[in-house]
Amino acid sequence: xxxxxxxxxxxxxxxxxxxxxxxxxxxxxxxxxxxxxxxxxxxxxxxxxxxxxxxxxxxxxxxxxxxxxxxxxxxxxxxxxxxxxxxxxxxxxxxxxxxxxxxxxxxxxxxxxxxxxxxxxxxxxxxxxxxxxxxxxxxxxxxxxxxxxxxxxxxxxxxxxxxxxxxxxxxxxxxxxxxxxxxxxxxxxxxxxxxxxxxxxxxxxxxxxxxxxxxxxxxxxxxxxxxxxxxxxxxxxxxxxxxxxxxxxxxxxxxxxxxxxxxxxxxxxxxxxxxxxxxxxxxxxxxxxxxxxxxxxxxxxxxxxxxxxxxxxxxxxxxxxxxxxxxxxxxxxxxxxxxx
Amino acid sequence: xxxxxxxxxxxxxxxxxxxxxxxxxxxxxxxxxxxxxxxxxxxxxxxxxxxxxxxxxxxxxxxxxxxxxxxxxxxxxxxxxxxxxxxxxxxxxxxxxxxxxxxxxxxxxxxxxxxxxxxxxxxxxxxxxxxxxxxxxxxxxxxxxxxxxxxxxxxxxxxxxxxxxxxxxxxxxxxxxxxxxxxxxxxxxxxxxxxxxxxxxxxxxxxxxxxxxxxxxxxxxxxxxxxxxxxxxxxxxxxxxxxxxxxxxxxxxxxxxxxxxxxxxxxxxxxxxxxxxxxxxxxxxxxxxxxxxxxxxxxxxxxxxxxxxxxxxxxxxxxxxxxxxxxxxxxxxxxxxxxx
DNA sequence: GATGAAAGTGTGCACGGGCACACAAGAGAA
DNA sequence: TTCTCTTGTGTGCCCGTGCACACTTTCATC
Numbered sequence: 001x002x003x004x005x006x007x008x009x010x011x012x013x014x015x016x017x018x019x020x021x022x023x024x025x026x027x028x029x030x031x032x033x034x035x036x037x038x039x040x041x042x043x044x045x046x047x048x049x050x051x052x053x054x055x056x057x058x059x060x061x062x063x064x065x066x067x068x069x070x071x072x073x074x075x076x077x078x079x080x081x082x083x084x085x086x087x088x089x090x091x092x093x094x095x096x097x098x099x100x101x102x103x104x105x106x107x108x109x110x111x112x113x114x115x116x117x118x119x120x121x122x123x124x125x126x127x128x129x130x131x132x133x134x135x136x137x138x139x140x141x142x143x144x145x146x147x148x149x150x151x152x153x154x155x156x157x158x159x160x161x162x163x164x165x166x167x168x169x170x171x172x173x174x175x176x177x178x179x180x181x182x183x184x185x186x187x188x189x190x191x192x193x194x195x196x197x198x199x200x201x202x203x204x205x206x207x208x209x210x211x212x213x214x215x216x217x218x219x220x221x222x223x224x225x226x227x228x229x230x231x232x233x234x235x236x237x238x239x240x241x242x243x244x245x246x247x248x249x250x251x252x253x254x255x256x257x258x259x260x261x262x263x264x265x266x267x268x269x270x271x272x273x274x275x276x277x278x279x280x281x282x283x284x285x286x287x288x289x290x291x292x293x294x295x296x297x298x299x300x301x302x303x304x305x306x307x308x309x310x311x312x313x314x315x316x317x318x319x320x321x322x323x324x325x326x327x328x329x330x331x332x333x334x335x336x337x338x339x340x
Numbered sequence: 341x342x343x344x345x346x347x348x349x350x351x352x353x354x355x356x357x358x359x360x361x362x363x364x365x366x367x368x369x370x371x372x373x374x375x376x377x378x379x380x381x382x383x384x385x386x387x388x389x390x391x392x393x394x395x396x397x398x399x400x401x402x403x404x405x406x407x408x409x410x411x412x413x414x415x416x417x418x419x420x421x422x423x424x425x426x427x428x429x430x431x432x433x434x435x436x437x438x439x440x441x442x443x444x445x446x447x448x449x450x451x452x453x454x455x456x457x458x459x460x461x462x463x464x465x466x467x468x469x470x471x472x473x474x475x476x477x478x479x480x481x482x483x484x485x486x487x488x489x490x491x492x493x494x495x496x497x498x499x500x501x502x503x504x505x506x507x508x509x510x511x512x513x514x515x516x517x518x519x520x521x522x523x524x525x526x527x528x529x530x531x532x533x534x535x536x537x538x539x540x541x542x543x544x545x546x547x548x549x550x551x552x553x554x555x556x557x558x559x560x561x562x563x564x565x566x567x568x569x570x571x572x573x574x575x576x577x578x579x580x581x582x583x584x585x586x587x588x589x590x591x592x593x594x595x596x597x598x599x600x601x602x603x604x605x606x607x608x609x610x611x612x613x614x615x616x617x618x619x620x621x622x623x624x625x626x627x628x629x630x631x632x633x634x635x636x637x638x639x640x641x642x643x644x645x646x647x648x649x650x651x652x653x654x655x656x657x658x659x660x661x662x663x664x665x666x667x668x669x670x671x672x673x674x675x676x677x678x679x680x
Numbered sequence: 681g682a683t684g685a686a687a688g689t690g691t692g693c694a695c696g697g698g699c700a701c702a703c704a705a706g707a708g709a710a
Numbered sequence: 711t712t713c714t715c716t717t718g719t720g721t722g723c724c725c726g727t728g729c730a731c732a733c734t735t736t737c738a739t740c
Contacts, residue, residue, distance in 0.1 A: 001431040003726060014690045019728065027688060048431045050397075051726030053390040054695045058728085091341045091388050093695095169678060176677035180521055180634055211677060294520055333673040337516035337551060338509060343696060354720045359698065367718060391696030394725045398698085433725090 002043035010043075011036050022047075049318060053092055056317035061094040063312050064115035066125040067151075069102045072228070072255070073281040074301060078151065081305025089313055096309065103197060105130040112136060116145065121316050124308035126151040129199040133157075146315050148308040151299075152200040160315065161322040163307045163329065165299035167200045170331045171207025174251055174276045177295050177333065179215050181274050187215075188246045191223040192237065194254025204253045204278070221247055230259030237263040249274040258283035261292050280334055288336050300329035342383035350383075351376050362387075389658060393432055396657035401434040403652050404455035406465040409442045412568070412595070413621040414641060418491065421645025429653055436649065443537060445470040452476060456485065461656050464648035466491040469539040473497075486655055488648040491639075492540040500655065501662040503647045503669065505639035507540045510671045511547025514591055514616045517635050517673065519555050521614050527555075528586045531563040532577065534594020544593045544618070561587055570599030577603040589614040598623035601632050620674055628676050640669035 008018045013032060020028050021036045022045075028036075065082060067075050079098070086096040097118060101107040105128050115123055123140070127133050127149055134157035137147045141158040153162040178187060189212070194201035205223070212218050221244050226233045233256025241247060241263065250273060252260055257277045264270050270292045277284055277296045287293040311322045348358045353372060360368050361376045362385075368376075405422055407415050419438070426436040437458060441447040445468050455463055463480070467473050467489055474497035477487045481498040493502045518527060529552070534541035545563070552558050561584050566573045573596025581587060581603065590613060592600055597617045604610050610632045617624055617636045627633040651662045 001433065005726075015727085016690055016729090017688085020689090023728080025729090027686095029688060032688085046431055048394075048726050050390045050393040050432065051695090052728085054388075054394060054725095055727045055729090057388075057390075057695055091386055091696095092390065093341065173675065173677040176675045180675060181523070183521070183523070185523075330670065330672065331678040332670065333675070333678070335513065335516045335520060335673070337513040338671040338673070345696080355697085356699085356720060357718080360719090363698080365699090369718060372718085388696050391725090392698085394695090394727095395697050395699090397725050431726095 001048070002040070002045045003048065004045075007036060007039050007043065007045060010039050047318065052318040057093040059093075059121070059316070061089075061092075061122070061313065061316050062118070062120045063089075063094065063096050063309055064112075064118070064120035064123045065096060065098045065309070066108060066111045066115070066123065067098065067100050068126055069100050073283075074279050075100075077280075077301035078305040081302035081307075082309060083305075084302075085306040085309040089309065092313070092317070094313055094317075103128060103195065105133050108133055109136050112140065116140065120145070122146045122148075122312035124148045124150055124312060127154040128197055129154050130197075131156075146312060148311050150304050150308045152198050155199070161308075161311055161325050161327055163304055163311070163327045165200065165331065166326075166328045167203035168207035168210075169328075170278070170297050170299065171204035171209075171253070172211040173207075173331050173333065174204075174278075174297055175208045175211035175215075177276055178212065178218060178249055178251070178274065181294060182215070182218055182249075184217060187218040187249050187274070188221045188244065189218065189249045189251055190221055190237075190240050190244065190247045192226050192233065192240075192250065192252045192254075192256060192260055193223055194226065194228070196225075198254075201254050208251060208253070226254070226256040226260075228255030230256055230262075232256065233259030234263045236260075238267065241267055241269060248272055250276075252277040254278070257281075257293075258287070261287045265292060280339070285339055288334070288339060291336070295333055295335050298332040298334055300332060303329050341388070342380070342385045343388065344385075347376060347379050347383065347385060350379050387658065392658040397433040399433075399461070399656070401429075401432075401462070401653065401656050402458065402460045403429075403434065403436050403649055404452075404458070404460035404463045405436060405438045405649070406448060406451045406455070406463065407438065407440050408466055409440050413623075414619050415440075417620075417641035418645040421642035421647075422649060423645075424642075425646040425649040429649065432653070432657070434653055434657075443468060443535065445473050448473055449476050452480065456480065460485070462486045462488075462652035464488045464490055464652060467494040468537055469494050470537075471496075486652060488651050490644050490648045492538050495539070501648075501651055501665050501667055503644055503651070503667045505540065505671065506666075506668045507543035508547035508550075510618070510637050510639065511544035511549075511593070512551035513547075513671050513673065514544075514618075514637055515548045515551035515555075517616055518552070518558060518589055518591070518614065521634060522555070522558060522589075524557060527558040527589050527614070528561045528584065529558065529589045529591055530561055530577075530580050530584065530587045532566050532573065532580075532590065532592045532594075532596060532600055533563055534566065534568070536565075538594075541594050548591060548593070566594070566596040566600075568595035570596055570602075572596065573599030574603045576600075578607065581607055581609060588612055590616075592617040594618070597621075597633075598627070601627045605632060620679070625679055628674070628679060631676070635673055635675050638672040638674055640672060643669050 004015050004018050008015045018036050021033045099111045101111050134154050137157040137159055147159045149159050149162045151164045193205050196202055224236055224240055237260040264273055275293045277293055280296055280298045284296050314320050344355050344358050348355045358376055361373045439451045441451050474494055477497040477499055487499045489499050489502045491504045533545050536542055564576055564580055577600040604613055615633045617633055620636055620638045624636050654660050
């Protein structure tokens with residue numbers, strides 16, 4: 001592997017001159033610059049990551065993370081990923097600040113301002129899909145602060161990258177599991193959807209519906225909304241089941257899974273019901289072990305915590321952009337036998 | 341984060357002395373050593389990875405990889421992972437040598453000797469489960485050459501770590517999919533097993549059988565052996581299906597999947613057959629898209645290529661041992677909707 | 681013709697750790 | 711006493727990169 005020193009020797013100049021050319025810091029004779037660029041290209045020069053990281057320690061980087069509020073156990077697993085990466089980055093003189101906010105654009109913007117005041121050099125955020133937030137992200141991008149979205153994305157903004165599930169595909173995969181478990185029998189599905197403010201919920205439903213349309217013997221009976229509260233979910237699911245005795249499958253696109261399952265159990269309809277959910281929180285595991293939930297689709301929460309920090313650190317320390325803009329986590333099907 | 345320099349200043353000695361203590365290189369006054377160790381512990385000293393890697397460049401590390409022979413498309417994905425990591429390690433002055441051998445212990449031992457002659461500092465291998473090979477691994481371990489197994493493991497050896505699937509669990513997961521797709525109907529399963537020399541094949545069958553035993557309405561009709569050849573597999577599957585017209589599910593624990601599926605198609609029995617396989621080679625994808633195979637269980641081949649090299653490099657460059665001995669890749673269920 | 685600015689270039693240090701070598705102090709032998 | 715050997719310690723350089731600063735050369739201005 002070529003080094004700056006080698007390029008300098010070949011070009012007959014000093015390391016400093018090569019450095020100025022490669023980092024576009026000016027004050028170099030155009031002819032010399034061209035020669036250096038040619039040599040660098042010929043040797044396929046790539047800066048040594050260990051050297052870059054070592055030199056970056058002087059920057060004393062601070063990374064900010066903004067997640068949705070407490071009480072959502074899914075994010076505990078995301079935080080586990082953050083903590084792990086935080087530990088790893090600590091020895092590079094890089095620290096992490098976590099803030100948790102409600103599903104509210106104003107709170108998110110305020111959290112960003114707070115992080116900037118605390119000296120954050122980059123921000124990872126699970127955003128609402130709101131234009132005002134997109135504008136804010138563009139603003140701080142122009143000010144040199146990179147942003148990575150995690151878990152759910154925001155449309156039309158200058159965020160560096162997104163880390164999370166391909167929601168459309170994971171909705172379609174839920175439909176595929178319904179298809180496989182149905183064999184050729186008639187299936188009547190009730191959908192329990194999530195907040196329409198969050199991109200990942202709406203996309204999941206879209207992917208599910210599109211894939212279900214191809215199956216003649218599978219019909220969606222009704223779609224209801226829920227708002228992550230298990231007791232609200234319990235009541236709404238109860239009403240849905242009473243209204244449609246023909247329902248033999250449920251698709252939970254967001255939270256409220258536990259309440260919904262309890263309602264199915266209360267009505268003694270678990271045995272003939274196919275239930276597909278998302279994520280793998282403790283209550284969901286419990287319902288899988290009891291054979292109430294057939295399968296749950298996970299989205300690597302640990303990676304959703306660690307990878308955004310990795311992208312931000314790499315960008316800030318070495319200037320390297322992430323390979324892809326969309327860093328999809330695996331569409332991870334879990335059943336009783338492969339839980340954990 | 342503490343550095344050697346900081347510890348040295350606090351202890352009133354020089355960097356060299358601290359270095360000798362931390363790396364147990366002797367020639368230090370016992371009292372001074374104790375004092376240094378205390379300070380290091382109090383500051384929770386962990387060496388800076390960037391510094392270590394930079395210093396390790398002088399070692400000019402060489403990593404050897406031994407994989408099963410050409411013609412097995414699964415290993416192409418493993419090699420993709422190796423190539424990626426090789427590229428990453430190139431700038432740390434670390435190179436990779438790949439050798440491919442038959443499923444044969446003598447060839448494997450010969451390949452190890454060749455790699456050592458070529459100056460390899462560490463070896464990754466997908467081994468046969470043979471005592472002679474285990475002895476060889478122990479020998480080179482004593483000589484300071486670490487070994488990591490990948491894809492399939494070897495019992496009772498001093499290999500540093502294993503990277504691959506939890507076969508028992510993935511067999512059980514295959515059974516779980518059978519369970520879910522059966523609902524409450526009777527299922528008669530034919531198993532197409534793989535070579536008994538390879539640990540991962542035998543363990544998969546064990547996990548499958550154990551999980552199936554719990555399901556009253558699912559029975560294993562017959563288990564046949566195949567040896568990865570699609571034409572042999574075609575004939576054997578044909579005979580199995582003719583012998584047992586009641587078979588409505590097939591479990592392929594190893595190779596020969598494509599030949600088996602072609603036989604099912606030739607007999608017009610695909611529509612009512614539930615087929616579960618392993619891995620995601622092109623021919624398997626084709627059969628999933630044609631609704632012949634219901635689901636396939638993957639084992640992150642890319643990770644099986646990259647992670648062993650990561651473990652070896654980290655160990656050789658920084659002295660850090662892998663966190664776990666068993667680095668299980670995900671039991672990754674794929675259906676039509678989440679292929680790729 | 682001295683002064684100053686501007687453009688272009690080289691050098692030195694920092695970042696953290698490994699390791700070779702130099703060097704000091706003390707003990708034992710000639 | 712002088713020489714040698716041992717034990718313990720400090721120093722300098724290397725790994726690759728970034729960046730501040732000092733230096734040279736050229737050209738325009740007073």
